[in-house]
Amino acid sequence: MLGxxxxxxxxxxxxxxxxxxxxxxxxFGDPSGALTFGKLNGREVAFLARHGYGHTIPPHEVxxxxxxxxxxxxxxxxxxxxxxxxxxxxxxxxxxxxIPHQVLDYTWGRKHTFFEGPDQPVTHIDFTxxxxxxxxxxxxxxxxxxGQAVVNKGVYAATQGPRLESAAEIDRLExxxxxxxxxxxxxxxxxxxxIGMRYAAVAVVVNHAAGRGDSSExxxxxxxxxxxxxSMVKVRTLLEKLVAxxx
Ligand code: HPA
Numbered sequence: 001m002l003g004x005x006x007x008x009x010x011x012x013x014x015x016x017x018x019x020x021x022x023x024x025x026x027x028f029g030d031p032s033g034a035l036t037f038g039k040l041n042g043r044e045v046a047f048l049a050r051h052g053y054g055h056t057i058p059p060h061e062v063x064x065x066x067x068x069x070x071x072x073x074x075x076x077x078x079x080x081x082x083x084x085x086x087x088x089x090x091x092x093x094x095x096x097x098x099i100p101h102q103v104l105d106y107t108w109g110r111k112h113t114f115f116e117g118p119d120q121p122v123t124h125i126d127f128t129x130x131x132x133x134x135x136x137x138x139x140x141x142x143x144x145x146x147g148q149a150v151v152n153k154g155v156y157a158a159t160q161g162p163r164l165e166s167a168a169e170i171d172r173l174e175x176x177x178x179x180x181x182x183x184x185x186x187x188x189x190x191x192x193x194x195i196g197m198r199y200a201a202v203a204v205v206v207n208h209a210a211g212r213g214d215s216s217e218x219x220x221x222x223x224x225x226x227x228x229x230x231s232m233v234k235v236r237t238l239l240e241k242l243v244a245x246x247x
Contacts, residue, residue, distance in 0.1 A: 002045045002243060003076030003197075005067065007083040007184060009204070009228035011049040015236050016040050024074060028065035028111070032057055035074055043243040046076050050083075050184060059161040059183035065111050068191040078135055078198035080242065081189075082235055084228065085182040086164070086209035086219070088174050091151060093213065094227045096205040097234060098151035099139050103130040104178055105186040107160045112187035114194050123194075130189045135200035142241035148234055154179035156203060158186035164219055167211025181209050202238065204231045 006013065018038040024031060036047040048067055051057045071079055087093055115123040136152075143150040157173045159165060161183035165173070173181055180203055192199035206224045208215040214223075 001075050001077065002043070003071035003079040004045055004047045004239060005050050005071075005079060005081045005188070006047060007050050007081070008055065009084060009232045010082050010235060011051070011053050011055055012036075013038075013040065013047050013236060013239070015240060016045065016047060022074065024070035026066045026069040026073065028069055028114075029063050031066040031070040032062060035070060041240045041244045045243060046071055046074055060107075060110065062184065063111070064188050064191055065114060068188065068195055068197070069114070072195050072197055076197065078132070079192055080135065080139065080239065081185070081199065081201040083182050083184050083201055083203055084206045084224075085156065085180040085203045086207050086215070087180055087205040088157075088170060088209045088212060089154065089179040092154065092180050092205045094205055094207055094223070095231060096151055097143070097148065097231065097238070098154045098180060098203040098205065099136050100156040100180065100185075100201055100203055101129070101131055101136065101153040102155040103185060103189055104155060104157040104173070104176055107158050107186050109160075110187055112190065114191065125190070125194050127190055127193060130193065131200045132198035135198045138242060138245060139200055139202065139238070142238050142245060145245065146237050146241045148238060150238075154203065156185045156201065157181045159183055165210045170209045170211050173209075180205065202235055204228070204235060206231070
C-alpha cells in the first residue's frame, strides 16, 4: 500500500474515496492525526496530513517518528511525501514540481532516529541515496502520463524553520549544493530509510527562496497560498496516475 504524507496545502485528498479513519498510537507518541484510508483511482492508500488536519503543527514540532511508524505499522510499504519548498536553482520557479534525489540536513533538535535508548544496539544506516530510485522513477513516469512537467533531480535542503531563511543563508545553501529549501524533508526521509520503507518526495515550489527572483527584497506569503492552490491540483493528478500504474 502507498502512504501519502501531505504537506502545506494538502491536508486532504479531494479525489480520495475515504473508507475509514484510524487513530494509531506508536511507541514514539501520536502522529499528526488519524490516518485516512481510502481508494485513490481504485487503489488503497493511506493518507496523513503532516501538519495536522487543521494545519496547526509547525515543521519543527511534527512528530516525524510517530508519522513514519504509524504508516509503516498500518501496512504502507512506500511513502510519497508532498512538501512545499522555496526554489534556489534558477529553473525552480514558483509553480514548478520537482522530484529531488539528494538531501542536505540543517535541522536540529528534532527526534530523528528510531535507534536510541539503552536497549538499542548502535545502528548506522546507509543514506547514500536518501530517496528510493524506483519510487522516484515511478513518479517521473506518472508525471509523463499526466502530461505534467516535473524537474527530475535536485538537492533538497531541510532547514529548521519555522522562520524563512535570510538571503545570506540561501547563498550558503546554494554554495553547499542545494537547489531547493524546505522545512520538513528531514528527518522524515532518514526515518523512512531506518524503518525500511521506500520513500520519495514531490517538492512543490511555492516561492523563490529568500534573496532570489521576486523574493529579492522579501518573501510575499500571500502569493505562496495562490501558488499552493494551483499546484496541489497538479499534485493530486500526479498521485492518481502514480497509483494507477501500481502493480
Ligand atoms: N524556505 C523554507 N521552507 C519553505 C520555503 C522557503 O523559502 N518555501 C516553502 N517552504
